[in-house]
Amino acid sequence: MTISKADSVTVADVARAAHVSKSTAARVLSDRGSASPAARKKVLDAAARLGYYPNALARAMSEGRSKMIGVVIPDISIPFFSAVVRGLTDRMRAVGLEVIIINTDNNATVEAHSLELLATKRVDGLVLAPVIPEGSDIARTLAQRGLPIVLLDRRGPGLDDLPLVALDHEDAAYAATKHLLDLGHRRIAVATQVPENATRLLDPPDPAARPSALRLRGYLSALQEAGIAADTDLVINAPYDHVAAADAVAERLAGLDATALFATDSVVTHGSYQALQRLKIVIPDELSFIGFDDQDWTTLVTPRITVLTQPMHDMGRAAADLLNQRIANPNEAQQDVLLHGEVLTRQSTTALER
Amino acid sequence: MTISKADSVTVADVARAAHVSKSTAARVLSDRGSASPAARKKVLDAAARLGYYPNALARAMSEGRSKMIGVVIPDISIPFFSAVVRGLTDRMRAVGLEVIIINTDNNATVEAHSLELLATKRVDGLVLAPVIPEGSDIARTLAQRGLPIVLLDRRGPGLDDLPLVALDHEDAAYAATKHLLDLGHRRIAVATQVPENATRLLDPPDPAARPSALRLRGYLSALQEAGIAADTDLVINAPYDHVAAADAVAERLAGLDATALFATDSVVTHGSYQALQRLKIVIPDELSFIGFDDQDWTTLVTPRITVLTQPMHDMGRAAADLLNQRIANPNEAQQDVLLHGEVLTRQSTTALER
DNA sequence: ATGAAAGCGCTAACAA
DNA sequence: TTGTTAGCGCTTTCAT
Numbered sequence: 177m178t179i180s181k182a183d184s185v186t187v188a189d190v191a192r193a194a195h196v197s198k199s200t201a202a203r204v205l206s207d208r209g210s211a212s213p214a215a216r217k218k219v220l221d222a223a224a225r226l227g228y229y230p231n232a233l234a235r236a237m238s239e240g241r242s243k244m245i246g247v248v249i250p251d252i253s254i255p256f257f258s259a260v261v262r263g264l265t266d267r268m269r270a271v272g273l274e275v276i277i278i279n280t281d282n283n284a285t286v287e288a289h290s291l292e293l294l295a296t297k298r299v300d301g302l303v304l305a306p307v308i309p310e311g312s313d314i315a316r317t318l319a320q321r322g323l324p325i326v327l328l329d330r331r332g333p334g335l336d337d338l339p340l341v342a343l344d345h346e347d348a349a350y351a352a353t354k355h356l357l358d359l360g361h362r363r364i365a366v367a368t369q370v371p372e373n374a375t376r377l378l379d380p381p382d383p384a385a386r387p388s389a390l391r392l393r394g395y396l397s398a399l400q401e402a403g404i405a406a407d408t409d410l411v412i413n414a415p416y417d418h419v420a421a422a423d424a425v426a427e428r429l430a431g432l433d434a435t436a437l438f439a440t441d442s443v444v445t446h447g448s449y450q451a452l453q454r455l456k457i458v459i460p461d462e463l464s465f466i467g468f469d470d471q472d473w474t475t476l477v478t479p480r481i482t483v484l485t486q487p488m489h490d491m492g493r494a495a496a497d498l499l500n501q502r503i504a505n506p507n508e509a510q511q512d513v514l515l516h517g518e519v520l521t522r523q524s525t526t527a528l529e530r
Numbered sequence: 531m532t533i534s535k536a537d538s539v540t541v542a543d544v545a546r547a548a549h550v551s552k553s554t555a556a557r558v559l560s561d562r563g564s565a566s567p568a569a570r571k572k573v574l575d576a577a578a579r580l581g582y583y584p585n586a587l588a589r590a591m592s593e594g595r596s597k598m599i600g601v602v603i604p605d606i607s608i609p610f611f612s613a614v615v616r617g618l619t620d621r622m623r624a625v626g627l628e629v630i631i632i633n634t635d636n637n638a639t640v641e642a643h644s645l646e647l648l649a650t651k652r653v654d655g656l657v658l659a660p661v662i663p664e665g666s667d668i669a670r671t672l673a674q675r676g677l678p679i680v681l682l683d684r685r686g687p688g689l690d691d692l693p694l695v696a697l698d699h700e701d702a703a704y705a706a707t708k709h710l711l712d713l714g715h716r717r718i719a720v721a722t723q724v725p726e727n728a729t730r731l732l733d734p735p736d737p738a739a740r741p742s743a744l745r746l747r748g749y750l751s752a753l754q755e756a757g758i759a760a761d762t763d764l765v766i767n768a769p770y771d772h773v774a775a776a777d778a779v780a781e782r783l784a785g786l787d788a789t790a791l792f793a794t795d796s797v798v799t800h801g802s803y804q805a806l807q808r809l810k811i812v813i814p815d816e817l818s819f820i821g822f823d824d825q826d827w828t829t830l831v832t833p834r835i836t837v838l839t840q841p842m843h844d845m846g847r848a849a850a851d852l853l854n855q856r857i858a859n860p861n862e863a864q865q866d867v868l869l870h871g872e873v874l875t876r877q878s879t880t881a882l883e884r
Numbered sequence: 885a886t887g888a889a890a891g892c893g894c895t896a897a898c899a900a
Numbered sequence: 901t902t903g904t905t906a907g908c909g910c911t912t913t914c915a916t
Binding site for chain 3: 200239
Binding site for chain 4: 186187188198202203207208209233234235236237
């Protein structure tokens with residue numbers, strides 16, 4: 177009833193055809209252990225003749241390593257993640273590991289299921305961009321069981337002892353804000369996802385904060401350093417959805433007498449720009465604008481938009497390296513890797529006229 | 531020497547703890563075959579107590595199916611592919627299949643290795659966007675061996691009997707060109723990757739043509755239908771690279787007295803738009819412009835760009851469905867699935883003044 | 885260097 | 901319903 181018995185040539189088949197024992201064949205085919213040149217040749221010939229190719233599943237079973245790693249992220253179709261994943265998979269392939277990607281859509285239940293599933297698949301390691309702020313405790317459990325895990329972009333709640341690879345969000349936002357301050361701006365609005373506990377944001381360096389919260393911290397600390405009192409009116413709560421973000425910014429920005437606007441992520445940057453268009457605000461004459469991530473459109477619109485860019489490919493590579501380190505050396509504690517963002521100065525930000 | 535013997539609770543462990551035989555435990559844990567309520571409870575309790583979770587590798591081995599499928603594409607970080615893959619993985623997960631993605635960067639060697647590797651992993655099926663025009667013959671070999679394969683976006687050379695899920699490229703380009711013709715345009719330039727055998731493009735419907743060639747066909751047939759003689763000067767050869775495409779278009783468009791321009795893919799659309807900016811051509815007054823794919827920026831620039839959009843998520847879902855059909859029913863021949871594009875009329879195309 | 889045999893964790897055919 | 905047994909294809913002692 178099987179489809180075609182053309183199925184799988186096995187080591188045993190090769191051994192038989194080469195007139196050697198199964199273990200000899202296995203040794204030369206897996207290229208470990210010793211074998212005489214003569215035997216080696218016989219086996220290789222037979223293998224080629226029969227069209228043998230190994231069964232990685234069986235190999236994984238007996239070796240106890242699947243040569244696969246799992247990547248659990250919100251959504252592969254978000255440019256940030258697809259770029260990071262690209263860097264990550266390139267690096268992983270180079271060391272012979274394949275990557276299974278699962279999208280969570282920021283749903284904690286899906287995340288939990290995904291992690292369990294990957295554990296079931298016996299992946300050799302896991303890269304996780306945890307759902308914030310709910311998160312799941314599965315990751316911690318798996319880590320305790322000895323599964324190497326590296327966090328990406330953010331540290332979820334309760335995941336304190338897992339190493340993180342991410343943009344230095346706070347530093348990046350600081351740099352973006354500083355850029356505006358250096359241009360003489362004093363009333364700088366920020367469009368971001370404001371966290372619940374937004375009040376005393378500067379005091380407690382919550383390690384599990386979402387990136388937007390960290391970026392807001394960076395903004396605030398730059399202001400503080402410049403001796404400018406934070407004005408909560410200038411903080412516009414913009415959802416992670418460019419349509420909703422556009423509405424929020426369009427509505428809130430009007431009353432403010434801001435001379436500059438900083439959008440703290442790519443989606444909000446998109447929405448903010450639409451809001452500015454809708455309000456017919458002339459950039460940069462009436463308002464300087466700095467966005468996040470070097471997206472295509474930021475150089476296609478006029479004027480071109482100044483942005484804070486993050487090294488996504490590097491981030492993926494760094495995550496891969498860190499995970500591989502962890503796989504090779506499970507008990508050794510790893511350091512977080514925080515990458516630096518960079519301001520790409522373009523035409524949407526200018527010195528404040530006075 | 532193993533890292534931690536906290537490793538793997540097995541069916542046997544559970545059976546022992548539950549005081550039943552291994553097969554009884556196996557039956558309830560895999561939820562097939564019969565078991566008394568009493569036994570079932572004992573096993574489930576024991577499993578929960580011990581923290582049992584199945585080993586998918588072992589299961590795959592004995593079942594002969596890995597519950598994984600491979601996806602081989604040029605580059606996951608290209609928006610088209612990340613969107614398609616998103617639709618694809620969603621659909622696959624729904625039926626319990628995970629997805630391994632491999633990027634080929636349009637390198638035939640990498641493609642060949644990737645396919646072999648995935649075969650080695652014993653994936654249950656494959657989705658392949660083949661490298662054009664070289665391609666590799668591995669795909670054909672694997673298909674003959676009985677591995678279900680579905681082609682995506684394009685049919686490579688020698689892959690004639692594999693089913694394809696793609697945009698109806700020719701029809702889509704026809705629609706885009708028709709849109710311009712309907713607006714009264716007669717001198718319509720097209721920016722595209724011109725195939726080598728560009729001469730008698732209309733005659734032989736080469737099934738293995740690259741998408742850009744098919745799109746050029748669509749353009750030509752629309753002109754032909756309108757009784758307009760094709761002018762090869764209007765066909766601008768633009769590489770799949772937005773910088774190079776911009777240069778090509780900027781250089782070639784100048785002399786032409788074209789009143790409209792059609793860019794046949796997202797990258798060339800990007801480049802073409804840059805070229806138009808560089809040439810300081812006013813859209814749509816001096817030139818109507820229609821691009822490909824509904825990219826973010828096409829609605830952020832002024833005027834907003836008319837584009838031909840393709841249903842990427844649907845395409846991914848369709849590919850998943852087709853592959854699943856093929857897995858369920860390997861000997862039955864499958865039909866190609868060609869999806870239709872749609873012109874999103876915006877402000878960059880207007881009726882020709884006369 | 886080579887072969888025999890056990891085992892990875894699971895499923896499934898067969899008896900009882 | 902339950903247990904016994906034999907694989908799935910590979911790696912890996914352990915003798916020889």
